[in-house]
Amino acid sequence: MPEDIWPPGQEVEPDSFDELLALLLRRHAADLVYRGQRLYGWQLVCKLSRALREEALAEGHNKHESIESMAVDPDFNRHVDEVETEFLRTFMEKAKGLMLPDLPGRTDRLAWWELMQHHRAPTRLLDWTRSPFIGLWFAFSDQGDYDGDAALWIFDTRNSMANHPKEGLAAALPGWDNFLDDRDLQNRLAEKAITETEKALAPLVINPRVAVPRVIAQQSVLTLIPNIEAPTDYNHFVFKSISTKIHLQSSWKQRVLDLCGNMGITRAALFRDLDSIGDELTETLTKSRPFNEQ
Numbered sequence: 001m002p003e004d005i006w007p008p009g010q011e012v013e014p015d016s017f018d019e020l021l022a023l024l025l026r027r028h029a030a031d032l033v034y035r036g037q038r039l040y041g042w043q044l045v046c047k048l049s050r051a052l053r054e055e056a057l058a059e060g061h062n063k064h065e066s067i068e069s070m071a072v073d074p075d076f077n078r079h080v081d082e083v084e085t086e087f088l089r090t091f092m093e094k095a096k097g098l099m100l101p102d103l104p105g106r107t108d109r110l111a112w113w114e115l116m117q118h119h120r121a122p123t124r125l126l127d128w129t130r131s132p133f134i135g136l137w138f139a140f141s142d143q144g145d146y147d148g149d150a151a152l153w154i155f156d157t158r159n160s161m162a163n164h165p166k167e168g169l170a171a172a173l174p175g176w177d178n179f180l181d182d183r184d185l186q187n188r189l190a191e192k193a194i195t196e197t198e199k200a201l202a203p204l205v206i207n208p209r210v211a212v213p214r215v216i217a218q219q220s221v222l223t224l225i226p227n228i229e230a231p232t233d234y235n236h237f238v239f240k241s242i243s244t245k246i247h248l249q250s251s252w253k254q255r256v257l258d259l260c261g262n263m264g265i266t267r268a269a270l271f272r273d274l275d276s277i278g279d280e281l282t283e284t285l286t287k288s289r290p291f292n293e294q
Helices: 016-027 047-059 063-065 073-097 108-117 132-140 156-163 176-181 183-195 213-215 232-241 250-262 267-271 274-287
Strands: 010-012 032-036 124-128 150-156 204-206 221-222 242-250
Touching: 016 242, 016 250, 032 132, 032 176, 047 063, 047 073, 047 232, 073 108, 108 176, 108 183, 108 213, 108 221, 124 132, 132 150, 132 242, 132 250, 150 156, 156 204, 183 204, 213 267, 232 242, 242 250, 267 274
Parallel strands: 010 242
Antiparallel strands: 032 124, 032 150, 124 221, 150 242, 204 221
């Protein structure tokens, strides 16, 4: 394999932070997206999937083990659809009740899911960025109790179409070549991927359309998981097989944050709201020396 290509399905272990930087700079390409995760052992799982599993676990280990098996559970599949539909309906109604400007059209389900994702509601979407350095910032910021080795996932968006070829899932949808620029086509293909999960294993790449300032600042890209009814290990395996995982050593944390700060990648710059400015001031204070050492 050429040195400038990330190996899909493999884990990369840089020996040093300098080696990591050299790899990221040498192997960066327009089709790559990045996702930083604060704990190395975390799987690639969307928030809606985690919420559904936590609900099942609260009902008992037998229920949780049942949905995490490979056996088809029609009741759980129906429940997933009901929960997702109800979450979307409730979010739309409450958002419209706030009389906010520039809300998505009612038929643009992907745009509503994007808005939900950016406001912490459970969806079947995963956040990525086109910048490896923004990915690194997310890997080491807000670690809290997860103060250990982190991970940077790298996904070649061209692999998103592995299970959505022109002659397959998208055969009946005209305008395939304009997929990433056509929101109506994206919505129709997403619907087909969700309803025909036996044909749609790979995640779909979604270019954000919601006018949220942080979307631009974070260079956001989203992936849609077609089959969240499947066991989390299975969905993670599918994603892992077409992605590359980089092991980030915990000792690199301060160098990552210092580098990002020098590049203008800060909380206030990425989230672009007043809360982020307040949080950044708090972080600055907690990083200073104790008062009696001034």
